Amino acid sequence: MAVTVNLFAMAQRQFDAAAERLGLDETMHELLRWPLREMQVTLPVRMDDGGTRIFRAFRVQYNDARGPCKGGIRFHPQENLDTIRALAAWMTWKTAVVDIPLGGAKGGVICNPKQMSERELERLSRAYVRRIGRVLGEDVDVPAPDVYTTAQIMAWMLDEYEVTHGGGHRPGMITGKPIPLGGSLGRTDATARGGCIVLREAATALGLDTQGASVAIQGFGNAGQYAALLAQELLGCKVIAVSDTSGGIVNEGGMAPELLIKHKLETGAVSGFPDAEPISNANLLELPVDILFVAALENAITEQNAPRIRARLSCELANGPQTPEADQIVHEKGIFFIPDCLANAGGVTASYFEMVQNQSSYYWTAERANEELDRKMTTAFHQVYECARAEKVHMRLAAHMIAVRRVAEAVRLRGWV
Numbered sequence: 001m002a003v004t005v006n007l008f009a010m011a012q013r014q015f016d017a018a019a020e021r022l023g024l025d026e027t028m029h030e031l032l033r034w035p036l037r038e039m040q041v042t043l044p045v046r047m048d049d050g051g052t053r054i055f056r057a058f059r060v061q062y063n064d065a066r067g068p069c070k071g072g073i074r075f076h077p078q079e080n081l082d083t084i085r086a087l088a089a090w091m092t093w094k095t096a097v098v099d100i101p102l103g104g105a106k107g108g109v110i111c112n113p114k115q116m117s118e119r120e121l122e123r124l125s126r127a128y129v130r131r132i133g134r135v136l137g138e139d140v141d142v143p144a145p146d147v148y149t150t151a152q153i154m155a156w157m158l159d160e161y162e163v164t165h166g167g168g169h170r171p172g173m174i175t176g177k178p179i180p181l182g183g184s185l186g187r188t189d190a191t192a193r194g195g196c197i198v199l200r201e202a203a204t205a206l207g208l209d210t211q212g213a214s215v216a217i218q219g220f221g222n223a224g225q226y227a228a229l230l231a232q233e234l235l236g237c238k239v240i241a242v243s244d245t246s247g248g249i250v251n252e253g254g255m256a257p258e259l260l261i262k263h264k265l266e267t268g269a270v271s272g273f274p275d276a277e278p279i280s281n282a283n284l285l286e287l288p289v290d291i292l293f294v295a296a297l298e299n300a301i302t303e304q305n306a307p308r309i310r311a312r313l314s315c316e317l318a319n320g321p322q323t324p325e326a327d328q329i330v331h332e333k334g335i336f337f338i339p340d341c342l343a344n345a346g347g348v349t350a351s352y353f354e355m356v357q358n359q360s361s362y363y364w365t366a367e368r369a370n371e372e373l374d375r376k377m378t379t380a381f382h383q384v385y386e387c388a389r390a391e392k393v394h395m396r397l398a399a400h401m402i403a404v405r406r407v408a409e410a411v412r413l414r415g416w417v
């Protein structure tokens with residue numbers, strides 16, 4: 001039977017473990033256990049058939065002690081407030097782990113974008129900003145794309161925000177924009193690139209040669225596809241298995257990431273790729289590979305399948321893919337996992353670079369953006385790795401300890417507690 005996990009309860013447990021280890025006092029502990037602000041709204045949206053549909057939507061601002069809140073907006077049929085709270089908490093720890101001057105937030109709309117037309121999506125995006133816009137802004141809370149939201153959606157949201165806030169240009173109020181509207185070069189593949197950078201550092205620390213190392217990727221979407229390309233290009237890895245909701249495929253000899261992406265684009269799925277055998281999503285996670293990218297959704301690795309995970313190194317591009325029980329099991333098996341708040345922090349780091357460029361109106365080359373990303377991610381990896389070794393804890397607990405300490409310090413300096 002599948003394990004269902006309340007993600008916010010899971011995020012609170014992860015936080016509790018770090019807070020207890022740090023010896024946070026009771027008041028600080030209680031403050032950081034909860035979001036500072038939550039907004040729930042109801043959006044009437046005119047549909048193409050002339051009728052009006054009502055959508056429920058959220059924005060959770062978890063903590064802004066270190067800087068303006070930052071976090072994506074998800075369009076998902078199974079969205080709920082607790083998931084958004086968990087993701088907002090993780091954003092807070094993520095921005096602190098990579099030490100960028102931002103807080104954490106997350107937004108979501110309960111909808112199925114696959115069943116909506118482009119015009120309906122535009123009206124929904126604009127309706128979201130009309131309702132939530134009063135708590136957004138470059139110095140307050142800066143959204144970005146997330147699951148099933150795109151650069152085009154960010155463009156509509158930016159336009160709606162500017163029109164409803166005096167008409168001036170405010171490109172820094174949202175990131176993940178198209179390049180002509182103030183987007184940053186390097187943003188599109190930044191999550192996977194950041195993952196590959198920390199993977200490179202982890203492999204070196206563990207004495208694992210990435211040249212020819214076997215890779216399995218669970219979730220062949222935006223993050224997973226770039227991970228395939230960059231793991232091959234930057235680290236010389238061999239992609240032997242990938243999966244999406246249609247199922248998985250495996251070829252021990254390796255598959256060309258460009259051809260996999262082409263096949264997925266043409267057919268909408270990875271299954272059916274020539275010269276590969278089908279494999280179930282569950283079995284892909286349990287392959288004895290050198291490197292596993294977990295790049296789909298939450299709760300992929302739980303206490304049920306954790307005992308069967310056989311990768312040497314796991315890199316969490318997805319948010320919340322592994323439960324606390326599974327953390328312990330995987331750690332005790334000697335599998336080195338790079339936790340989500342470090343492994344996928346390249347995306348928010350690139351978003352921060354986008355905000356910096358928007359503020360100065362001076363735009364970087366892709367090379368500069370990639371170099372700055374490398375510096376940030378490498379530094380963050382080594383801080384977390386050193387903490388994990390010093391404290392004899394797994395990498396998630398170490399990352400949370402560093403993040404919580406930084407946020408608590410900002411809270412204290414502000415005199416909130």
Ligand code: NAD
Nearest residue numbers: 191219220221222223243244245281296317318319344347
């Ligand atoms: P996406 O929708 O582009 O891709 C997700 C992929 O996972 C899809 O191909 C889907 O078919 C597949 N999938 C879903 N359930 C699956 C299952 N059970 N087994 C195998 N495959 C499955 O989304 P994305 O932008 O690539 O994001 C993936 C994850 O990474 C999410 O958790 C997201 O929050 C996280 N993330 C993404 C970014 C980013 O910049 N894209 C940044 C930070 C975190």
